Amino acid sequence: MEKNEILNQVLSVFHDVLDNEDIVLTYETTANDIEEWDSLSHIQLVVAIEKKFKLRFTSKEIQSWKNVGEMLDCIKEKVA
């Protein structure tokens, strides 16, 4: 799956979980850029992404992400 396709699917998860269709994601986006992305919604996002892509992250992987792009790289690796 291409990284941009993953981005689009992740974006739909963000829209759904954060109840905001106006959210835009780029590879550089971080939690600081999205008001609704707090520590609790972060858990909901991770759970929803794990469900959507039928994969599992480790806590180490999650803690290592510096932005959305790194999260996408991690998903890409797992769905390859």
Added chain:
Amino acid sequence: MSFKAGDIYNLPFTVTNERYNGFIELFNDKNPLHTNDEFAVGHGFKGRVMHGNILNGFLSYFIGECLPKKDVIIHSQEIQFKNPVYLNDELQFKATILDVYESVNTVEFKYEFRNVETKVVAKGKIQIGILK
């Protein structure tokens, strides 16, 4: 983590007079559906219908007191009310772990309450976090 997908928990609960009156005293919901037998019968029920949210109290007890770990917190819960519950109804509660998300220390349950006729009176999902 001491939770795994497929784990099942069973508990009995009864909507006692004490719980019913306590709920009304605490939250002041005296809607006639919950307090007036005649009104409730007039709307097709067998009698006063217990507040559905009493069942949420049972859910709180289950998560807070009945799991193998005490360091837990409810992230979210949903409940669907399927059939009425009446005073002194004995309910059988069953919760099943749907999935465990170790990356974010999160556990997801589905649950149901059944009455003595084995009818589902309520069901839903709860997501909890394991505190660090």
